[in-house]
Amino acid sequence: MGTHVIKMPDIGEGIAEVELSQWHVKVGDLVVEDQVLADVMTDKAMVDIPSPVHGKVIALGGQPGEVMAVGSVLISIEVEGAGNLKESAAPAPVAAKEPPVAAKVEAVVESKPAAAAAPRSAPVCQGPMVAREADERPLASPAVRKHALDLGIQLRLVRGTGPAGRVLHEDLDAYLAQGQTNASAPAAAAYAQRHDEEQIPVIGMRRKIAQRMQDATQRAAHFSYVEEIDVTAIEELRAHLNEKHGASRGKLTLLPFLVRALVVALRDFPQMNARYDDEAQVITRLGAVHVGVATQSDVGLMVPVVRHAEARSLWDSAAEISRLANAARNGKASRDELSGSTITLTSLGALGGIVSTPVLNLPEVAIVGVNKIVERPMVVKGQVVIRKMMNLSSSFDHRVVDGMDAALFIQAIRGLLEQPATLFVE
Known part of the structure; x- marks a missing residue:
């Protein structure tokens, strides 16, 4: 019997250390090749670490929440035979191609005498x-x-x-x-006194979210702007397109229309499609519109990126939003799919409330928040009519964006959504 030692792999992008987020095995467990052993958290994504061998877990190299250096011992597995003694002691890197989150990582083997297994x-x-x-x-x-x-x-x-x-x-x-x-x-049990407590470590994705939110609110000069929009016409257009093309092209939600409105409005307001490096004191305005779409998952808020939204049709945007949202919720989004946005769109759907104050996704300078659609009586040409109304609650970095420009930008989006034909007039 021998010991197969798996060291913390080189995830790439110059990362020197990662956070051990969760173990999927414990000492004494029997594991098979390709079984996921642990989740580790980089600055951008959760990464699965699979087992390259069959064997029994004899030692774990860290606890959830611990930050571990690349090359440190992650886990030791007891295997048949002495193992491959010709393996190098340095960790092998992940394949150079764009890796999915569940990238398979090569392990490092060291020759050690078999250790006694802990009781199961x-x-x-x-x-x-x-x-x-x-x-x-x-x-x-x-x-x-x-x-x-x-x-x-x-x-x-x-x-x-x-x-x-x-x-x-x-x-x-x-x-x-x-x-x-x-x-x-008995119903009386619902009124019984409770004295239980639960301590929940802030680790993994939740720690990254907390750090990013704290960093954003401390570094950026946030200000928010709220405007209501009459979405009756665009909802009628959406219903018509779904009835006519939904079976063949897929159903459209409001999100691809909002992405299209962002793309068109940004032509006149390029200062919103930008990143601000506050250390170098440089604003980078981008021609490409990479829209981050805030998505809730079991591990927390993630922001997959619809790349080159300026070159996508409604249905192309809809398909990409759906694909990315599913990947994020299932923990399968790659690091590249979770980075590189230039402006972010955030929506809580039917739970969107009437007003929100979104936190900027640094280093971006603008985030557009979507609130829920409600039917309300409105006065149109002197008549009280029922219209579908929705608020946009958006935040901006006042270090870069002036209040007047932010208001004009949101008013441009409002005009596009209230007159949806203008979304497609070139």
Whole structure:
């Protein structure tokens, strides 16, 4: 028996250290080739680290939240034989081509005597219930944790069927179906005093989001501008196009129309499509419009980028927005897909409220926020009529963008959306 040591790989882009975000295995686990061992977080994306061998985990090189240097020992796996002793001790880099997030990483092998395996934790039951240690925190998304809390279910008792034993909504349903919790508890239980606490480490993607938001609010001179827009006409156009072409070209949401409005308005306001390097004191205005589309995922807010929006049709933009959103939500977006935006569009859809104050996505100087559409009585040519209204809540970097220019920019977008034919007049 020998030991296969996997060192923290060189993710590329000159990154010297990464954050260990999550383990998918523990000491004593048997692993197979290509099984994901851990997630690590770079400045731009989450990266999966797969196993290059079959074997048993005998040691973990760090704890979630720990920042590890490239080349440091990540994990040790006991394997059959002595291992490939001819491997170099330096970590092999990721392939030079544009890698997906789940890029396969070569491991480094060192010859060591086999270590004794740590005792394994209690086996998982085959049913919906599992016995975990009292202090063991099962993997689950915030939504699943809230759902379990609402149902009065202790997550540590629920068997997870997701990746790495993650507890899913379906697992909660299975647990309830087996009668493992008292779903019909007296109503008085809802008013019982509670004294429980939960400490949640700010690590991985959540730490990166926190750092970026703090950095943006400390460095940029934010100001926001809100304007209401009558979207009745563009919603009618969208419905017409979906009825006529939806089956063959795909359904259109409002987002591709907003992307198109940004592209057209930026022709007259190029100072909004820019990045500001405040250390070098240089503003870079770009001809290409790379629109970041803020997307919520289980690990937090991500901003995949629709590149060269200026060269895309409505349906092309719609397909790319959908593809990128799915990749981000599934954790499959590459580093390149999550970087390089020149202006950002953020929307909470039906939950968009009436006003918001978006935080800039530095080093950009403008972000356009979309609020929900509501039907309201409006006075049009002296008559009270029902119109579909929507607010745009946008933020700008006052170090670069003057208030008058910001207002004129949003008014230009308003004009384009209220008279949608102008979106396509060259």
